[in-house]
Amino acid sequence: MNFFKYQGTGNDFILIDDRDGQFPATDQAYVERLCHRRFGIGADGLILLQNDPDYDFKMVYFNADGAEGSMCGNGGRCIVRFAHDLGLFERETRFLAVDGEHTAVVLGDDISLKMTNVTGIGDRDGLTFLNTGSPHVVQFIDDLESFDVVAEGRAIRYSSTFQPGGTNANFAQVIDDHTVFVRTYERGVEDETYSCGTGVTAVALVAHQQLTMPDPVSIQTIGGNLRVSFSPESDGRFTAIHLIGPAKRVYEGVLTI
Numbered sequence: 001m002n003f004f005k006y007q008g009t010g011n012d013f014i015l016i017d018d019r020d021g022q023f024p025a026t027d028q029a030y031v032e033r034l035c036h037r038r039f040g041i042g043a044d045g046l047i048l049l050q051n052d053p054d055y056d057f058k059m060v061y062f063n064a065d066g067a068e069g070s071m072c073g074n075g076g077r078c079i080v081r082f083a084h085d086l087g088l089f090e091r092e093t094r095f096l097a098v099d100g101e102h103t104a105v106v107l108g109d110d111i112s113l114k115m116t117n118v119t120g121i122g123d124r125d126g127l128t129f130l131n132t133g134s135p136h137v138v139q140f141i142d143d144l145e146s147f148d149v150v151a152e153g154r155a156i157r158y159s160s161t162f163q164p165g166g167t168n169a170n171f172a173q174v175i176d177d178h179t180v181f182v183r184t185y186e187r188g189v190e191d192e193t194y195s196c197g198t199g200v201t202a203v204a205l206v207a208h209q210q211l212t213m214p215d216p217v218s219i220q221t222i223g224g225n226l227r228v229s230f231s232p233e234s235d236g237r238f239t240a241i242h243l244i245g246p247a248k249r250v251y252e253g254v255l256t257i
Contacts, residue, residue, distance in 0.1 A: 001257055003034075003041065005250040006082060008074035008111075010194025010223020011044050012250070015082045018048040018060075024257060025060065032066030034255065041255070044189050045072060047079050049086075052096050056088050059097040063188025071099040071133030073197015073243045077111040080104040081247040099133040107244070115201055115241040121209055125161045128206055132241075135167040136202035140210075144173035144181055149192045153185020170199045172207070179218040180207050194223030197243050204228035205238050216244075 001022065004015040014034055016023055024030055025048060034040045045063055052058035059079050063069040080093060084106050094103050104113045121130045128138045137156050141147050153169035156162070169185045182203050184196035204217035208230070216229035226245035230238045 001255055002252060003255050004082060004252045005041065005043070006078040006247060007223075007250055008077045008195065008197065008247040009221050009226055009245055011072075011074035011078075011196065012042075012194075013075050013078050014041055014043045014046040015079060016046070016048050017082075017086065019051045019057075021050070022257070023048055025062075028066035030066070030257075031062045032064065035062075035064040035066070041253070044186070044193050045069065045075055047072075047075050047082075049079055049082060055096045055101070056093045057083050057095050059095055059102075061098065065188050065190070067188065068098075069188050070135070071097055071116070071198055073113065073115065073133065073199075073201055074195055074245075074247070075197070076102060076113045077104070077197065077243065077245065077247040080106070080111050080113060081249070085249060097133075109246050109248075110244055111247045112242050112244045113197075115198070115243055118205060118238040118241065120236040121206060125159075127156065127161070128210075129167070130202050130205065132198045132201045132205070134198040135162070135165065136199055137162075137167050137169045138203050138206040139169070139171050141171045141173050144171055144183055147171055147183070149183045149185055153192065154190070157185060157187050157190075168196065168199055170196070170203050172203045174207070174211065175220065178213060178216075179220060180204070180213070181220045183222065195221040195226070197226070200226050201228050201241060201243055205230060205241075208232060
């Protein structure tokens with residue numbers, strides 16, 4: 001079976017065209033092995049592109065631990081690029097993911113992905129929490145460069161407050177009036193990743209609410225730059241949320257099932 005490796009600001013994924021339904025999606029150990037950076041291809045996750053009668057395609061996302069995961073923003077941008085490379089659409093697409101319908105537009109090197117609406121930003125035991133398709137905590141830090149993202153992120157991810165599912169943890173530092181530097185500890189990967197799409201989306205919305213940062217918010221990550229645009233509503237919701245940034249094919253190969 002052919003596989004393709006894509007990355008979106010350093011968040012890397014194995015992409016597989018599974019429209020024939022031949023990939024062993026229920027074999028968690030196999031998916032985990034493929035994502036292993038020593039014994040497999042190596043990736044933050046694996047994504048299947050499947051058929052859906054009502055959409056251009058369906059996205060099925062697995063974390064690096066082999067378990068099916070919640071929505072992945074950078075993965076969403078990568079599968080849109082993959083579908084475009086496969087010739088499934090020309091410029092605009094509509095697809096189904098675990099959190100519902102998404103639309104996206106190809107803008108040259110960038111993919112603009114419409115995220116699900118966010119119902120509000122809350123407090124969980126003193127931590128800012130919201131769900132942008134995946135659960136996220138956001139904390140603002142003064143010296144993010146030297147911050148221990150793995151240790152602090154793991155403590156939040158496994159804290160009793162967010163059990164049993166856990167949460168992702170994002171740490172952010174304000175660069176200027178419209179730019180934030182973000183580092184993320186991702187559940188499922190159980191480590192810091194170079195970028196997290198739903199995570200930077202969460203940070204952008206919190207930056208607007210708490211710091212009155214205007215739309216769009218520019219995001220710097222270890223893996224590159226992203227933009228998040230949105231429409232804040234009077235009732236605390238956010239609509240018309242778009243995650244914008246590059247998604248690129250890295251290489252392709254063949255795997256044996």
